[in-house]
Amino acid sequence: MSKPMTRHADVQTIPVSFTLNGRLQEIDVEPNELLLDMVRDRLGLTGAKRSCDVQVCGACTLLVDGRPVSACTTLAFEVRGRSVMTIEGLADDGKLHPLQEAFIEHGGFQCGFCTPGMLLASKALLDENPNPTEAELKHFMHGNICRCTGYKKIVESIMAAAKKMRA
Amino acid sequence: MLKRFRLEEPESAAEVSELLGRFGDSAKIYAGGTELLLAMKEGLVQYERLINVKKLTGLSALAADNGAIKIGALCTHHQLETSALLQEKLPTLVKLEQNVANVRVRQAGSIGGNLCFAEPHADPGTLLIALGATMVAEKSSGKREIAAANFFVDAYETSLQADELLTEIRVPTPGANSRSAYLKFGYLERPSVGVAVALTLNSGTVNDVKIAVGCAGPAPKRVAEAEALLNGKSTAEAVSLLPQAGAIAGRAADAISDLHGAQDYKEHIVGVLLKRAFNSMVG
Numbered sequence: 001m002s003k004p005m006t007r008h009a010d011v012q013t014i015p016v017s018f019t020l021n022g023r024l025q026e027i028d029v030e031p032n033e034l035l036l037d038m039v040r041d042r043l044g045l046t047g048a049k050r051s052c053d054v055q056v057c058g059a060c061t062l063l064v065d066g067r068p069v070s071a072c073t074t075l076a077f078e079v080r081g082r083s084v085m086t087i088e089g090l091a092d093d094g095k096l097h098p099l100q101e102a103f104i105e106h107g108g109f110q111c112g113f114c115t116p117g118m119l120l121a122s123k124a125l126l127d128e129n130p131n132p133t134e135a136e137l138k139h140f141m142h143g144n145i146c147r148c149t150g151y152k153k154i155v156e157s158i159m160a161a162a163k164k165m166r167a
Numbered sequence: 168m169l170k171r172f173r174l175e176e177p178e179s180a181a182e183v184s185e186l187l188g189r190f191g192d193s194a195k196i197y198a199g200g201t202e203l204l205l206a207m208k209e210g211l212v213q214y215e216r217l218i219n220v221k222k223l224t225g226l227s228a229l230a231a232d233n234g235a236i237k238i239g240a241l242c243t244h245h246q247l248e249t250s251a252l253l254q255e256k257l258p259t260l261v262k263l264e265q266n267v268a269n270v271r272v273r274q275a276g277s278i279g280g281n282l283c284f285a286e287p288h289a290d291p292g293t294l295l296i297a298l299g300a301t302m303v304a305e306k307s308s309g310k311r312e313i314a315a316a317n318f319f320v321d322a323y324e325t326s327l328q329a330d331e332l333l334t335e336i337r338v339p340t341p342g343a344n345s346r347s348a349y350l351k352f353g354y355l356e357r358p359s360v361g362v363a364v365a366l367t368l369n370s371g372t373v374n375d376v377k378i379a380v381g382c383a384g385p386a387p388k389r390v391a392e393a394e395a396l397l398n399g400k401s402t403a404e405a406v407s408l409l410p411q412a413g414a415i416a417g418r419a420a421d422a423i424s425d426l427h428g429a430q431d432y433k434e435h436i437v438g439v440l441l442k443r444a445f446n447s448m449v450g
Contacts (some may be wrong), residue, residue, distance in 0.1 A: 011171075012173050012174060014174065030171065031171075031172055031173060031217065032169040032170065032172055033169075034169065053208065054205050054208075054272055054273055055201060055205070055268070055269070056269070056356055058269070058271065061271065066275045068270055068271050069247070069271050069274055069275055070271045070272075070275070073200060073201065073204050073205060073208075073275075074200070074275065074359060075200060075204070077174070091394035121270065124270075135311050138271055139265075142269060143269020143270055143272070144269075145270070147435060
């Protein structure tokens with residue numbers, strides 16, 4: 001059985017070493033700490049949003065080993081040894097990702113609150129399926145909610161990015 | 168917010184069982200956390216300890232094994248929806264899994280967690296009952312098998328003993344003449360009604376009919392009376408009996424009136440789904 005480090009008689013802490021947006025990150029967390037709080041409050045990456053808090057809306061989406069997770073309902077220690085991408089890591093050294101460019105070009109957002117989650121979820125989609133049909137796109141993305149209800153432009157943006165990335 | 172708890176990370180089923188025995192109701196098994204953490208965040212339940220079972224090896228296995236498909240309890244919904252083996256042997260389960268919640272829940276949530284949490288508005292249990300699956304439960308002193316139809320006791324309650332851990336789900340490999348279908352309906356995040364049907368079709372006769380209903384009431388259940396009505400009939404006869412079978416299944420569903428729909432509405436939908444599921448298999 002592994003023995004997590006203990007900092008204090010009653011407070012258990014777990015050392016977490018992981019890759020965050022391509023860089024090694026080491027941090028001690030308590031078992032009940034949520035990934036979203038660690039990323040936003042302790043590491044200062046506020047792109048992921050807390051919204052529904054029950055894994056329905058997708059505003060807190062992060063990629064863990066390339067797959068989308070709800071950071072609001074993921075315990076922080078779960079990223080031990082894994083690779084985490086937040087929206088802050090999507091652009092490559094200042095150069096926007098094709099999805100980001102497409103969202104700008106096609107007006108794929110209104111208020112922008114859902115956009116970080118939309119971008120990361122759609123990145124995961126295109127990484128595993130570079131040429132999705134619109135039905136496949138909608139099935140994959142149906143757990144990411146836009147309350148401005150601008151889905152048409154979002155779908156157009158992702159389809160346009162997919163086309164560009166395949167070229 | 169989540170209240171503070173301690174984390175245990177055992178590496179064997181025996182250790183898990185021992186921890187469960189030692190800490191009783193103050194500890195809970197934790198796998199994907201997709202349901203447990205929500206209930207804890209809401210303050211509906213609270214535990215001094217969570218027992219993370221994801222360090223146990225072998226519980227993510229997915230394999231053909233002696234006439235059955237063996238599904239490790241830690242298999243995630245995503246693993247199941249993308250499994251080539253399941254696509255070949257149990258395509259109905261793959262289709263169900265592709266439509267569980269959303270992509271993030273399927274990434275984290277495990278089949279074992281889904282079954283053990285026994286949230287009434289869940290899909291897999293209903294189909295597993297119709298497929299004649301068995302659950303393998305382990306504890307320090309040994310293991311036993313529980314028929315899926317006997318696994319669900321009530322809302323959020325299973326027949327697992329306090330120190331038992333679900334390690335595996337075994338689904339008999341369907342034969343060449345086997346058919347199955349699972350249909351659900353709902354307009355909230357979770358389904359309001361789910362209906363599963365499995366049968367064998369031999370020269371125009373339906374046999375081995377299994378019908379299960381879920382989501383409408385506190386726990387998914389088999390409907391033996393509706394099965395008996397259709398068993399051994401020609402497909403034409405069976406089709407003509409579907410309104411009657413649907414009414415029986417609707418009554419048997421123990422439907423309750425809640426946000427997901429009124430009792431009589433859910434009972435009606437059970438009948439509609441049963442008819443559609445049956446027709447999709449014999450049509």
